[in-house]
Amino acid sequence: MSYKIGELSKLTSCNIETLRYYEREGLLPPPPRGNNGYRYYPQDSVQRVRFILHAKSLGFSLADIAELLSIQVDKNASTCGDVKQIAEHKLATIARKISELKEMYRALEKVSAACDGSEASAEHCTILQALESDAARAEKHL
Amino acid sequence: MSYKIGELSKLTSCNIETLRYYEREGLLPPPPRGNNGYRYYPQDSVQRVRFILHAKSLGFSLADIAELLSIQVDKNASTCGDVKQIAEHKLATIARKISELKEMYRALEKVSAACDGSEASAEHCTILQALESDAARAEKHL
DNA sequence: ATTAACCCTTGAGTTAACTTTAGAGTCAAG
DNA sequence: CTTGACTCTAAAGTTAACTCAAGGGTTAAT
Ligand SMILES: [Zn+2]
Ligand SMILES: [Zn+2]
Ligand SMILES: [Zn+2]
Ligand SMILES: [Zn+2]
Numbered sequence: 411m412s413y414k415i416g417e418l419s420k421l422t423s424c425n426i427e428t429l430r431y432y433e434r435e436g437l438l439p440p441p442p443r444g445n446n447g448y449r450y451y452p453q454d455s456v457q458r459v460r461f462i463l464h465a466k467s468l469g470f471s472l473a474d475i476a477e478l479l480s481i482q483v484d485k486n487a488s489t490c491g492d493v494k495q496i497a498e499h500k501l502a503t504i505a506r507k508i509s510e511l512k513e514m515y516r517a518l519e520k521v522s523a524a525c526d527g528s529e530a531s532a533e534h535c536t537i538l539q540a541l542e543s544d545a546a547r548a549e550k551h552l
Numbered sequence: 553m554s555y556k557i558g559e560l561s562k563l564t565s566c567n568i569e570t571l572r573y574y575e576r577e578g579l580l581p582p583p584p585r586g587n588n589g590y591r592y593y594p595q596d597s598v599q600r601v602r603f604i605l606h607a608k609s610l611g612f613s614l615a616d617i618a619e620l621l622s623i624q625v626d627k628n629a630s631t632c633g634d635v636k637q638i639a640e641h642k643l644a645t646i647a648r649k650i651s652e653l654k655e656m657y658r659a660l661e662k663v664s665a666a667c668d669g670s671e672a673s674a675e676h677c678t679i680l681q682a683l684e685s686d687a688a689r690a691e692k693h694l
Numbered sequence: 695a696t697t698a699a700c701c702c703t704t705g706a707g708t709t710a711a712c713t714t715t716a717g718a719g720t721c722a723a724g
Numbered sequence: 725c726t727t728g729a730c731t732c733t734a735a736a737g738t739t740a741a742c743t744c745a746a747g748g749g750t751t752a753a754t
Binding site: 615 | 740
Binding site for chain 1: 606607609610611628629630631632633634635636637639640642643646647649650652653654656657660661663664667668669670671672673674675677679680
């Protein structure tokens with residue numbers, strides 16, 4: 411019916427101490443405790459933790475994630491408009507990251523494609539030449 | 553003909569201390585010094601610094617960036633194949649980040665679209681409901 | 695010649711996000 | 725009923741990536 415911290419840790423591959431840390435930081439709601447003081451996590455904690463870990467792997471800070479997750483806590487204090495605004499701000503952030511990554515991908519891809527990847531010395535490698543002179547081409551738009 | 557550190561700092565919006573730090577960390581080649589001990593940066597340092605800053609904003613660690621930039625230093629020690637392999641590993645990393653971000657974007661977009669963004673209390677906001685129960689939908693693929 | 699704005703180095707301080715340590719209680723198996 | 729695997733808290737330690745501070749030369753302008 412519920413998980414002890416070690417179980418949640420295994421299910422999510424998230425270190426036990428990190429789980430307690432996330433609780434301290436307000437990312438995980440404090441779960442009910444048993445008479446022994448143990449944390450007994452409801453099942454959806456697994457999804458919650460995975461969400462945190464994944465958002466993190468996408469470059470969101472814990473503060474970002476807290477904002478995303480805290481929306482639900484502010485419930486009574488906010489309007490639908492407030493909530494939607496936060497969501498859309500996040501969407502814009504994600505979209506910006508995507509387009510910057512794409513831009514960098516294209517630049518690196520182009521540079522990489524020009525090299526034959528042979529076993530010859532890299533002395534005259536086109537990738538190296540590009541990095542030396544042109545690596546910042548991806549920055550053109552700035 | 554060359555920039556003093558303060559000029560480079562302004563041109564790149566990169567803190568002076570950070571520039572010296574990048575030099576210590578091997579991300580910026582030590583520039584020639586004047587008789588006064590001042591650093592005199594060649595012009596392409598601007599592009600180099602911007603490349604570092606941008607790669608950073610895309611989630612690359614300084615170690616990642618050092619790898620990207622150091623390719624050019626290893627020149628004689630490596631073959632074209634070695635170089636290309638590093639480039640392609642980076643490409644794969646970027647591609648993975650892009651697809652994960654897209655996935656998260658779609659999930660959040662869907663949740664957000666269901667909310668009308670009205671001035672009514674968020675009590676019954678669909679975004680909140682989704683976050684409560686389903687925020688981790690983006691994780692389905694794991 | 696003074697002074698404000700630069701530059702130098704070394705070393706310490708900061709923030710985020712953990713991770714480890716220490717000391718102590720709890721539970722399940724043999 | 726003891727032993728090993730868990731759990732608890734509070735606090736200190738760690739790593740990456742800066743950032744600041746102290747103390748002292750340099751340069752350009754008034
Ligand atoms: Zn860019
Ligand atoms: Zn090559
Ligand atoms: Zn994913
Ligand atoms: Zn709503």
